[in-house]
Amino acid sequence: MPRTPLLAGLALAVFAGAAPGDVVILKDGFVVQGKVGKEMETIRDPATGQAFVVAKGNGFDFLDDGARVVIFSSHHKQLGEVGKDVKVRPDYRAYRNLFKVRTNNYPPPVAWSPRKTPDFDAAWRRTLELNVPAGFERVDQQVTYLDPYCCFVSSRSHQWTLTYRTSEMDPKMVRKLLSTHPDLVEADGKADPLKRAAIARFQKDAGWLKDARDELAALAKANPGPYAKEAQEEVDKVTRELDHAEAEYVAVEAEVAVAAGRYERAGLLFRAFPEKTADPKSLDRLTTAKARWETARDQYALGKRLLTAITDDLTGAGKAAPFVAAGGGLARFALPTKIDAKTAALAAAAETVAAELHPDSAGRIEFFVNLAAQAEKERAAGKPPTRNPAELLATAISGWAKGKTGATPDPVRAQKVWNAREAALEYQRGANVNARNAALTKYQQASTVGLDELAQVIALLPPAEPENLSARTGEAVKAGPNVPDNVYRRTSAPHGQRPVGVGYCVRLPAEYHHGRAYPVVVMCTYPGVKPEEFLGSAAADADRHGYILVAPDWAAAFGNRNQWEWKGEDHDLVTEVLRDTIRHFTVDTDRVFLMGAGEGADMAMDVGASHPDLFAGVVAVCPNPKWQGLFINYWKNAQKLPFYVVSGQLAGDANQNLRYLYERWTANGFPAIQVVYKGRGIEWYPAEVPVMFDWMGRKRRANGTATLQFGGGARYGWQTNRETDNRFYWLGADRIAAANLTNREAPNRNVTPAELMGDIKGNNLLELRGRGVRTISVWLGRDMIDWSKPVRVNLNGSPAVGWRPRVLEPDAAVMLEDYYQRGDRRMLYLARLEFQSPY
Numbered sequence: 001m002p003r004t005p006l007l008a009g010l011a012l013a014v015f016a017g018a019a020p021g022d023v024v025i026l027k028d029g030f031v032v033q034g035k036v037g038k039e040m041e042t043i044r045d046p047a048t049g050q051a052f053v054v055a056k057g058n059g060f061d062f063l064d065d066g067a068r069v070v071i072f073s074s075h076h077k078q079l080g081e082v083g084k085d086v087k088v089r090p091d092y093r094a095y096r097n098l099f100k101v102r103t104n105n106y107p108p109p110v111a112w113s114p115r116k117t118p119d120f121d122a123a124w125r126r127t128l129e130l131n132v133p134a135g136f137e138r139v140d141q142q143v144t145y146l147d148p149y150c151c152f153v154s155s156r157s158h159q160w161t162l163t164y165r166t167s168e169m170d171p172k173m174v175r176k177l178l179s180t181h182p183d184l185v186e187a188d189g190k191a192d193p194l195k196r197a198a199i200a201r202f203q204k205d206a207g208w209l210k211d212a213r214d215e216l217a218a219l220a221k222a223n224p225g226p227y228a229k230e231a232q233e234e235v236d237k238v239t240r241e242l243d244h245a246e247a248e249y250v251a252v253e254a255e256v257a258v259a260a261g262r263y264e265r266a267g268l269l270f271r272a273f274p275e276k277t278a279d280p281k282s283l284d285r286l287t288t289a290k291a292r293w294e295t296a297r298d299q300y301a302l303g304k305r306l307l308t309a310i311t312d313d314l315t316g317a318g319k320a321a322p323f324v325a326a327g328g329g330l331a332r333f334a335l336p337t338k339i340d341a342k343t344a345a346l347a348a349a350a351e352t353v354a355a356e357l358h359p360d361s362a363g364r365i366e367f368f369v370n371l372a373a374q375a376e377k378e379r380a381a382g383k384p385p386t387r388n389p390a391e392l393l394a395t396a397i398s399g400w401a402k403g404k405t406g407a408t409p410d411p412v413r414a415q416k417v418w419n420a421r422e423a424a425l426e427y428q429r430g431a432n433v434n435a436r437n438a439a440l441t442k443y444q445q446a447s448t449v450g451l452d453e454l455a456q457v458i459a460l461l462p463p464a465e466p467e468n469l470s471a472r473t474g475e476a477v478k479a480g481p482n483v484p485d486n487v488y489r490r491t492s493a494p495h496g497q498r499p500v501g502v503g504y505c506v507r508l509p510a511e512y513h514h515g516r517a518y519p520v521v522v523m524c525t526y527p528g529v530k531p532e533e534f535l536g537s538a539a540a541d542a543d544r545h546g547y548i549l550v551a552p553d554w555a556a557a558f559g560n561r562n563q564w565e566w567k568g569e570d571h572d573l574v575t576e577v578l579r580d581t582i583r584h585f586t587v588d589t590d591r592v593f594l595m596g597a598g599e600g601a602d603m604a605m606d607v608g609a610s611h612p613d614l615f616a617g618v619v620a621v622c623p624n625p626k627w628q629g630l631f632i633n634y635w636k637n638a639q640k641l642p643f644y645v646v647s648g649q650l651a652g653d654a655n656q657n658l659r660y661l662y663e664r665w666t667a668n669g670f671p672a673i674q675v676v677y678k679g680r681g682i683e684w685y686p687a688e689v690p691v692m693f694d695w696m697g698r699k700r701r702a703n704g705t706a707t708l709q710f711g712g713g714a715r716y717g718w719q720t721n722r723e724t725d726n727r728f729y730w731l732g733a734d735r736i737a738a739a740n741l742t743n744r745e746a747p748n749r750n751v752t753p754a755e756l757m758g759d760i761k762g763n764n765l766l767e768l769r770g771r772g773v774r775t776i777s778v779w780l781g782r783d784m785i786d787w788s789k790p791v792r793v794n795l796n797g798s799p800a801v802g803w804r805p806r807v808l809e810p811d812a813a814v815m816l817e818d819y820y821q822r823g824d825r826r827m828l829y830l831a832r833l834e835f836q837s838p839y
Contacts, residue, residue, distance in 0.1 A: 026077060037063070038062075068165075095178065144161075204242050247274050248278075256544055258289050300358065343393075346411060350393045357515055374387075427443070428820055458828055459826055463584050466514050474489055507535050507549040519545075520550060524551070524552065534597070569724055591700060612638065634720075650681040721742045731779075737773070766833075787807070814829060
């Protein structure tokens, strides 16, 4: 069977083993390691008939690490030497078990499913029985290569070699294989310290630290020694390596826990750190993480204590304690006090700050902490405080509402900022247009703060309808073998074209708190796998890194439909779930990702390319992207949206469609990576999940200002051939010509798409271009133009008809309604312009 087109020109070496030689660091710091290569082709000189091997014109840059081929754009490589902090995979000791000839040369079976999968025997062989369309087929297999990073399983009956990451494999099975290899077998039945030490080192290098420790313990029990000098030195060396590996593991996990806002877990890890056996590098790493943890935790504790002390002093909380316990925290402000209404309002706001405070957000009240601590010292010294309680609380609530640099000790000014926050929340909670308009009118009449300040406030708002974490809504899903704990099934609120909402599952990370913004992965499952089960495939890594997971039940929404139909109107199965999640939980909208598998991967790629402004990246496992009628045009929409696609060499026609995409993406420097496992097909690749989270952890959504300013080089517009795909960052296509829309009767027929382009140049010049769009809308954010100067507009190379340069006035209605509709509190727009363009 010939290799699939995706890998046809790549120099694959499935018998050579893992290839740690070269290290490629991409611009975001993501690291891949292996043998770097360039896709080649053979050309023949027509005059001489001589053949030459040359770099393929549209060929890929790739890296082969043994198990996988990683395709990337050379435009995204960092230049220079590899830094000392980059962990380079060593050249591991490998165990080989090759055969000289095959018994047959059958091609790999197609469309198969496992029928019988026995264990490997002592010769590392087994015979698979597979269900195939014509019945069943037997495949003789043999493990031919095994090291701590990868494993090759070759067939003696078929031209077929499968590659695995060792981390995918069962540690017990690997231990059995090692024990029967000629280099490690114990012929006399007595525990051999040199061979057991080699097995322990393999387990340690594979990341199975407990297994390695157990191996050394089993050796000591089976053969207490004394050992020969060489054996003792080797056992001692492996023990030291394992000590260092365990310390490094704890240091890294503590570092990750602090970054994920998991302060309780970090505390446990700090206490568990084996300082006596750690190497200096791990100790330094842990010390740095612990210092960050202590600073954030101490600032949080001090800020909360000072806030509570001041509000208690002002409101007589000590005397009111019994009433507070009965009536809730705000009951104290209904009691007679000696403070005036303005100070009581400040105290009420400060209590909200104290409730929402989290160690990761405590920096927002840093100025308050400094001033309040100073006042406390002054009182202790018998001196009058420099700041009175009202000024201190003003500093706290303004800093909390606007961020540290927005803090002010002016009580009047601070209360206005807080009122703006309450007005924005009231607007978001409006059940209908009338309620939202009433909230808008109230804000406008109060004239509390300018819209630029309101934008700062909105960026730090809590959820509009925060979930009660002690009494969760929705239906708790029972944990099981494939279902993680802490999963709830919910239905989004009616909105847009979904009057009954969309069913979905949500899982919060451990130690979730509304006072911290969390990244989100929207997981698009595939037919036959329930959303809660698909969450299980990423739950451990989501917990580790602090991600909210949500999974739309998209198949159930269409009567258990078993395929993605590439319809734009179905995209709100994702967008409505995301909006509902934002309304109930604190989401970092600059770090929202799509992840899918199979048909769900198709869904993720479709939604991402159609709405690139909503996401920081797309992860797709074994997709089959629709080229004709869609990605032939939409590939350009990924110019600022990173893609991480995982597939198998034997994924069939899907690889050709992926090739169409990646030939264009990599050549033009788009931020896309593809990982191809050799000899494997359409399946879930569990070893990739930690890598995916490493990749996602380095991504942030392209912001509205930077997105459409390209500078030099090739430039592409935003493409659309569906009415639902009408917003690309700060450009909108509100009416698209029928000739540029997909024909529902012939959805695979290519059409010329509508196109939008836009730049913001010097002196407030908007340079716009449109094709196939009747109405072009422009959304302008706070930092996109100089709001004190007139705005000029060119459309398709000429001054826009009917537009006269003028200074724009920010519009609260535009910003608040756009925020309400999309739930995006980071990419906010203060004005909307609309221009008519000939088709």
